[in-house]
Amino acid sequence: MNTFGRNFRCTTFGESHGKAVGVVVDGCPPNIPLTEADIQPYLDRRRPGKSPLESARQESDRVEILSGTFEGRTTGAPIALVVRNRDVQSGDYDALRDVFRPGHADYTWQAKYGLRDHRGGGRSSGRETLARVAAGAVAVRCLAPCGIAIRGRVVEVHAATDPGAMEEEICAARNAGDSVGGVVEVTAAGCPAGLGDPVFGKLDAAIAGAMMGIGAVKGVELGEGFAAARLFGSEMNDPITADGFTSNHAGGVLGGISTGQEIVVRIAVKPTPSIRRVQQTVDIAGEEREISVEGRHDPCIAPRVVPVAECMLALVILDAMLEQGKYWKWARRADGAGS
Amino acid sequence: MNTFGRNFRCTTFGESHGKAVGVVVDGCPPNIPLTEADIQPYLDRRRPGKSPLESARQESDRVEILSGTFEGRTTGAPIALVVRNRDVQSGDYDALRDVFRPGHADYTWQAKYGLRDHRGGGRSSGRETLARVAAGAVAVRCLAPCGIAIRGRVVEVHAATDPGAMEEEICAARNAGDSVGGVVEVTAAGCPAGLGDPVFGKLDAAIAGAMMGIGAVKGVELGEGFAAARLFGSEMNDPITADGFTSNHAGGVLGGISTGQEIVVRIAVKPTPSIRRVQQTVDIAGEEREISVEGRHDPCIAPRVVPVAECMLALVILDAMLEQGKYWKWARRADGAGS
Amino acid sequence: MNTFGRNFRCTTFGESHGKAVGVVVDGCPPNIPLTEADIQPYLDRRRPGKSPLESARQESDRVEILSGTFEGRTTGAPIALVVRNRDVQSGDYDALRDVFRPGHADYTWQAKYGLRDHRGGGRSSGRETLARVAAGAVAVRCLAPCGIAIRGRVVEVHAATDPGAMEEEICAARNAGDSVGGVVEVTAAGCPAGLGDPVFGKLDAAIAGAMMGIGAVKGVELGEGFAAARLFGSEMNDPITADGFTSNHAGGVLGGISTGQEIVVRIAVKPTPSIRRVQQTVDIAGEEREISVEGRHDPCIAPRVVPVAECMLALVILDAMLEQGKYWKWARRADGAGS
């Protein structure tokens, strides 16, 4: 199950410590301007090692387009994107080979695949998200002609919501050998009304599945989200006037279909499970062990989740647009509005 | 897009005010005991008109199994379940025909399908969930031999968490011609470890998609959920001992794969959008109108969401079990444990 | 795997000797005139017992539309079609319960599902095709506004190609307690050019899969088919003039995409495997037995394959049209041409 999407289908491949990671995008509209330069900035944003607060793994992460474009434009044929791996330091992980790191997938992978089967070992790595981001960057490029812009940011870290305070929380956690969680908000502006299909093709259902599928995400909400549980209907309902809705408590989706307002999604990101602080665990023989996870780890993963969440939202929205068969209509309308 | 699931595939049909609603379940394991009596209680729980706090629409909602069973057991062939509609009072809705009810899908359906296209009109009704519940009841029946039990309950209404207080909140809202939201918690006990697949087949992603696809749901979280954003890694990580995990902050899923602990899901349910209190809206001609939605409506939809959420969780878990190809292994193990 | 199609998705259900057989059609274009009267004639053509040359099983086979239409037109919601079974004479089959009939699926079902698992027993029956024909009749109704007409006929029986001679061959076989094979030709006139997608979505590949999936079919060919193996390129290629192609050796498909010419498909139908003549076989205990299959059986199944093949071709073509997203464009063009 390495394929995402029904119309804009992304099949990712590659291991964290193998030759390359990449993705094949099938179903991309033709004639969209696309070169490596459209994709690279998203990979750079996702890349670790950019700040002292982040993991120090160094990867140049240069993407190469192997197929699907001609003279700088997409052709409609499958787009293969490949990033070669370089900074492979598997040695770092040897010490942890036989110990289940708390909060990681080590235990569940062992339960699922058994001892000797490294099946897709490197696939659970955060590095797999590189392929999603590459595909998402193509989706972002396809949404641009329709006037749709995706933006994400960290809106909370350990209860702090002010940027300075959030950075302090991250530093404090790092200095304590610990980590902290956060909340990321992603929005899509400019979406047409009518995206999503009734019953099992709802737009918000697709968004929720895509977001919860990002590693470390434990919650997803649209609009008022969980706060809606504490509202009256008269507070939650968005009144409609001749000029449109006067509020957006719904977060841009009603009955599973986009309203044409901004789509507003928030996701809960758990604290990075890899921490220096000593934790209790067992090894694969079932012996109790204490573990302190050294090495290159972000004390708060939320900032690096931002481009991934943006890209997943772009993938879902583009897929929904293609499902409606109106991509070009919307592109033309946006073009008319812009000129 | 009226099909849910990859292995246990449910295709629902039927309109709120048509002849019947129903579902075809394809991919059900053979030899599972199944009669109408296994399904009917779930439909009864979902049915309106059971208490003064709920909608007064009267439906006997008797399910009939048309195919897929033989001598009281499933055969592996598709199971068709049909419920005939009876209490059709379309007249109630005539007054609202041309007005967009705030908080409802009226506006988005109009934007999507246009004026004259009633496409699937009755499909956005809550009555469609009857078909999901019927299919989910079959899934619940299939999970039982594996020792898996699904349970749901309302855990919060308008910030109240005590059952008595929750009921008071609902009465107060009804008396004010208003409605309130709530939070529903659904759990699955007895799940084997190893459900879910890496990358795009994660168990929590499937759960999130299924839950957000229920009408009126605006948020989904597993385990600590949004509270995880305010925790340190040392608080969030579940320590592992020789006896297993000592806590379940993860809610039973790590890295998208079940841990074998209880799966704990909470969903935010928005207030019923249909309220007597006057709201501002427009009609299909774009003229501003005031609307007061009379008729049979639950002041809090959360209690009726409970069986739907249970059924969706059952569908997702069974689908994941069938994906692993180990259904019978797990059934035999549970059988051995029980005897 | 009881679902056919990607866009016009048909999920069939029901056993030969159960309560009912039926189909749910998801993805039907809205606003197409559709009543039971559009479907019934196809079921009547498929129905046995119409002539002395056919099986004597009597079924009224009345179809009921349970959902998906409103005031005689489709709504775009799933269309559930149900036919109740009546003439259930399971007793006829008791004598054969433990013996593998040569040429039937008895042996392979036993190998696949094992002794005691009747899984979908009645599903391998020719009666399942009733559901396909019902769905196909809906497809035929959807193709009509686009000016597309599907027609089928028996073109060969035991080497005879003249209708009178074919009937003689069938009578002779029946009188000898034997059966004969035949060839059915199905054509689609009025198809637009451009149906089908490169690589794995080719129109002829979909047609071949659909046709070979009909019971008793052992071969499929388009245009010249196997005769193409004996032609030169200069004979096979269809010359193009300003007025279009001057021949149709390709059978309406080039490179997997429709040319706009008539689509011409021929299928090889094997002789009915149920014959009175004594055959050698084994029972489920592996003991050698002789078998003579009495009862209601067509000496040549080809005539009854005709409506099934027509319906499968209609399903494939409509599915391909919906994939292109141009159904309405083609419907309007045909409407303009007709008026």
Next chain:
Amino acid sequence: MNTFGRNFRCTTFGESHGKAVGVVVDGCPPNIPLTEADIQPYLDRRRPGKSPLESARQESDRVEILSGTFEGRTTGAPIALVVRNRDVQSGDYDALRDVFRPGHADYTWQAKYGLRDHRGGGRSSGRETLARVAAGAVAVRCLAPCGIAIRGRVVEVHAATDPGAMEEEICAARNAGDSVGGVVEVTAAGCPAGLGDPVFGKLDAAIAGAMMGIGAVKGVELGEGFAAARLFGSEMNDPITADGFTSNHAGGVLGGISTGQEIVVRIAVKPTPSIRRVQQTVDIAGEEREISVEGRHDPCIAPRVVPVAECMLALVILDAMLEQGKYWKWARRADGAGS
């Protein structure tokens, strides 16, 4: 639609005259020995330029495994296979740019995508089959431990069935500036009984779809195929004895499910449409033109279809085995039988 298969999913990419062609294989069983050396021979067999009777295009066609293997064995993660293009002589085609070659997809692509849209231009090339062959070679490698062997050969060219005579027919056609068709037979020995699923998942339906999807194929048949139309039931039915079937008129599939006998498939391959002999056609302006297709073309494409057909059969059979969830059981049984 560049993905083939439900369980062993192959997504191909790459243009004939772009940077590379390749495929991502998702769903491969883990722990299968696999290196480039397992795949390369299949690419070499498919490669043009091997004999004076074939196209002279020179490609080294070296395959590189980018992911999905570890220490020479598959891991269960997606396997990305890439072949860089080298011998790109697009100039050859310039003369034909605006003319529809009879028998080619030029006309249908124009009808489908319009004048200026080169969408996937190089995708209709025979070179795309390279990616299928690479994926098929992986499937062949997976079938080996189960004792399943796939073999193909040309059995007829222009009515000749003797190898020497077939070669003479090809030479004669080439010398006349013409081309000839042929018939290819592909068999799978060692298949377990029970592959394929009733109704819409039949093994022979999948085989027919896969084979007809190969370029230039106009017909597919199993076992007696079209000859079955001329047989009596008493001739066609395969008698069963205590030692198994005494004949294989069915070609290894009954009721859509494998019998355990050899699977025998024959496909009709049309003459290469590119011929030097002058043909009548039109250009994109609709002007009538005469065309003589010069350049590197096989006078009979059947020999090069052989490895492609073998690979497609391997893909279908492996996919069916994985669908049953018994791959490892069958591998162990074969292992036991072999030792």
